[in-house]
Amino acid sequence: MNYYEHHIRDYDAATAHLSWDEDMAYTRLMRWYYRKEQPIPADIKEACRQIRATSKAQRDAVSAVLHEFFELREDGWHQETCDAVIEAFQAGEPEREAKKANEENRLRRHREERARLFKILTDAGEHAPWNIKIDDLRSMVEGIQARAAATHQGLPETGTDTPPETAPATPATATQTPDTNHQTPVLKEERDSAGAQGDEPGGYLPSGTPYGLMAKLLRSRGVDVSPGNPHFRAWVDQGLTEDEAIAGIEAARLAKPAPEAIPWAYLAKTLETARAKAAAVPEKGAEPAKPKQSEDRWWLNNAGIDRKGRELGLFARGGESYLDFKDRIFEAIRRRDAAAQEQTA
Incomplete structure (x- = not known):
């Protein structure tokens, strides 16, 4: 046993008359009794050796405590309270072992599930903190599997005329390991399979x-x-x-x-951003359309955005993202062109 209940008030009431050495001897004898789960050795000298009682005063204290609080039997010094506690502990051992085994099995299944879910995330090109809660991890994987199921449901198995308006909510299963970063090879396999059945390429x-x-x-x-x-x-x-x-x-x-x-x-x-720019700076006599290759596509990178801002006398504000700065430049261009049109009108 690694633990036993110690009722302080009851102990103090029963041992108030003991000397310092006798109280220590009683405490050590009790600890030895519970730890070994067996009676104190019948030989008092051996009992003293077991609890490290070396001086004459300590050995006399051990003898006094054994004769007052314990009962000598054939197999050693017994105490009814200790025997009852040990018997109850040993009777509950199978239940504790079963509980421990169940807990170990639960932890093993928990680790295996986390490893499987993290593998699905990795295969899908996504990542999560190592200490993410299991419920949040399950939700992330369910989202990946739902998107993968919706994607594949949107692709007909044979050449149909029209795809479904919305992807059916097909439940995700534990055997799916979608990889959204590598959809092309999957489609190639489907294309090869369709070609083997006589369908045209791209079916x-x-x-x-x-x-x-x-x-x-x-x-x-x-x-x-x-x-x-x-x-x-x-x-x-x-x-x-x-x-x-x-x-x-x-x-x-x-x-x-x-x-x-x-x-x-x-x-x-x-x-959407490209169309907004095209609408803000339309070509003469033409409907707003996507920028031509020959135009200055300054909005496509951060350096171009900074350069265009300097041309207009604009600079990024503190904490302003390039996306917001770009939108502000588009707005400045729109206002400039509107003012120019008013002056010419």
Whole structure:
């Protein structure tokens, strides 16, 4: 035993008459009794040796305590209270062992689950703190698996005319290990499989719809997008062209170099910024469109933004991001052009 209850008031009441040496002898005898889970040796000399009683006063104290508080039997000095506590402890040993085994099994399964979830995150190109709570870790993996399921549900297994409007909420399973950074090889396997069945090349995406064609182009350039994504389909409906998409990808690659996948939401923000600039500085006699290759595309990198700001007499404010600074430059250009038009009118 490594622990036993010690009731201070009861002990003091029973030992108030003992000398200092006798009190220490009693305490050491009790500790030895519980630690060994057996009676005190019947030979008093051996009992003294076991509890390190070396002086005559200490040995006399041991003898006095044994005769007053213990009962000599064939196997040694017994005390009823100690025997009852030890018996109860030994009777509960199987339950404690089972509880310990269950706890060890729970900890093992917990570690295995964390290792499996972290592997899914790593394979998907995402990361989490080492001490993240298990519930938060599960939520992150569920989100990855849900996005992967939605992406694959948006790609028909055979060449269908139109993809689904929204990706079905297919439940994620523990056996999925999606890798959103390497969608192209998966599509290639599907394309090869489709070709073996007599389908035309590229049949893994709906070639008969603008959504499928645009998604195919974006995926080939490392964009993580599903043709069933409602936001993506809205952009296609609004006239997203291949040239505009490619220009947006080139701009996005400044912040997310290959082979890192470009999320559709990030590319959409880049395209939105480019369209805002084109709308702010329209060409004469032409509708606002994406910038041409020959134009000064200063907004595509931080150095260009700083240079354009200096041309207009603008400088970044303290704590202002380049994205906010760029928007402020666009606004200054719009106001300048509006003022120029008013003067010529």
